[in-house]
Amino acid sequence: MSNDVKKTTDGFPCVSDACIFCSICAKNCPVGAITVDRKSKAWQIDKSACILCGACAQNCPKAAITLDKNAKRSASARARKSFALPIKVPRSKGVLIVNEKMCAGCMSCMYACSLAHEGVAAPHLSRIRVESYDFEKWDNTAKVCMQCSDPQCMRYCPCNAITVDKVTGARVINEELCIGCQECIKHCPYTPSRIRFDDIKLKAIKCDLCGGDPECVKSCPFGALKYFTCEDGVETGYRGEDL
Known part of the structure; x- marks a missing residue:
């Protein structure tokens, strides 16, 4: 995905031409879904890994990343199905x-x-x-x-x-x-x-x-x-x- 992308139709994060390819979004992505190449000025996202948490958009110093709010709601719905089973952790003392x-x-x-x-x-x-x-x-x-x-x-x-x-x-x-x-x-x-x-x-x-x-x-x-x-x-x- 290059820096001329200004909107998305599938809800995933995308970047505008304000992007300076600083890689801050990639560093703040909790699942490593974003790859930035400063030399070639390329910004890519692995849609299979992205959890639509919005960390990339929140941490972008140029506000160059956008994320569809409806997509975040859909992600939460998918998450509820994915995490259907209780987790096992020690009881609080x-x-x-x-x-x-x-x-x-x-x-x-x-x-x-x-x-x-x-x-x-x-x-x-x-x-x-x-x-x-x-x-x-x-x-x-x-x-x-x-x-x-x-x-x-x-x-x-x-x-x-x-x-x-x-x-x-x-x-x-x-x-x-x-x-x-x-x-x-x-x-x-x-x-x-x-x-x-x-x-x-x-x-x-x-x-x-x-x-x-x-x-x-x-x-x-x-x-x-x-x-x-x-x-x-x-x-x-x-x-x-x-x-």
Whole structure:
């Protein structure tokens, strides 16, 4: 595919004449589907390998790559068929539990979480969230990752950026590998998604259980958040057969 291609009819990424053949798209492709030859000014994509994640378009410094949004939706549908079977990963050794009757929606947990992970008290960067459904009314329930036994986020991540922490068993995101495609967010079985998107870093973020000593639990003034281990007989979230 040469640099004079400006549109596509099959939904796959294509480049315009703004392309400078810098190879940044190829370096950021999680499946190695893009080949760039600067000498011959050739840009090629392996359609059999492309997963339509959009990482190439997102990282292009010249905005020279376009991708049909409808094609991305079709890819997600194909992915659901391809990943029909549950994946087998070690169970999380612990999980956060919220006592809905005790939660006051004060957001102390969100401030503590963002301060611990990002170094700033900014609720929008928190891994835990308290949802507001109208301007002055909280739903009074903190939303936490349930550390699923059959983690859909891990299953649908196209670049294997989600792994199991060896100490806590938490499902954690490697920011260096995350391409910001948000497939993990789309496929979280909980509503709202327990995984959030950092609009500044352009990365997905989620609870990592703080190494087994969650800051949100320690900061809650009402004792509404508790950290339980599997030894306490508490089950983790989605297990595959729940669908």
